[in-house]
Amino acid sequence: MTLRFLGTTSDSGDCPTLYEVEGTDSILVQGDRVTDPERLARLRHVREHETFVTVPRDLLVRFAPRAEPLEMVPFSEIAHLFREFRHTAWRLETRRGYATDRRSPKWARWKAGADIAAEPLDAWRENVAAAVAEGRRFERVRIVDEPLTEGQRFLLASGLGNVAAGEDIRNLPRARAQALGLPDHDFWLFDSRVLARFVFDEDDTTLGVVLSEDPAEIAAACQARDAAWHHAVPTRAYARRVRSDA
DSSP: OOEEEEEEOOSSSSSOEEEEETTSSOEEEEOEEOOOHHHHHTOSSOOTTOOOEEOOHHHHHHHSOOSOOOOOBOGGGGTTHHHHOSSEEEEEEOOSOOHHHHTSHHHHHHHTTOOGGGSOOOHHHHHHHHHHHTTOEEEEEEEEOSSOOHHHHHHHHHHHHHHHHTOEEEEEEHHHHHHTTOOSSOEEEETTTEEEEEEEOTTSOEEEEEEEOOHHHHHHHHHHHHHHHHHOEEHHHHHHHHHHHO
16 A cells, blocks of 8 residues: 655644555545544444544645546656646656666766766757746756765756756755655646646656646645745755765
8 A cells, every 4th residue: 555645734743644545546544543432432333443533624624635536647648738837837856866867868978977967958958948938937846865866966967957948946855855744756736736746666767647636736736835945955056065065
């Protein structure tokens, strides 16, 4: 059973919390167990294996999904969103590495010592530059470990080229992200309206994305974006910090 963190109203990070049971239409609720005999006696149709918890109403209002989960689709099916969004395309990256990076020719060039940030514009950076010229924004926050993993060092080097093309990329230490209660999954958020959540296998390979316009999921993603953006460090400043610490 794979759980996906949805949100919590706890300041200390313990409970109450909601999780989605991946691949099902079920929600797992973490809260204070009900043990009072009088309250338990008033419950109906109780089966032997069932237990009960209490959570604040606000937890369900803020984070419980209001729509049926959608099926996963290939990432290629959302390619048009990167061209058609109207205001902002915002990304949260949470993993310690990505298989697509490790398999790319750019990875081999970086390993050989090339300055991959200075390479000519590719299709991604060309699209970023065109969008920024129109007043639209590409933004992302990368959650990073300290010290950086190999995959994160590659993304930092490559990201400087994305920044030069107009993308605003910032970095946030994982310990800070956990203290803020940020999600532990990757997603793109388009115009604060459409959410594309990544699904990966154990080897960091992208299996696809799950699209959602569920108001609760969109609100949670916007809250995560605002918290992450406030605390994250711009890529150029973070790169200088990493070099000075080396």
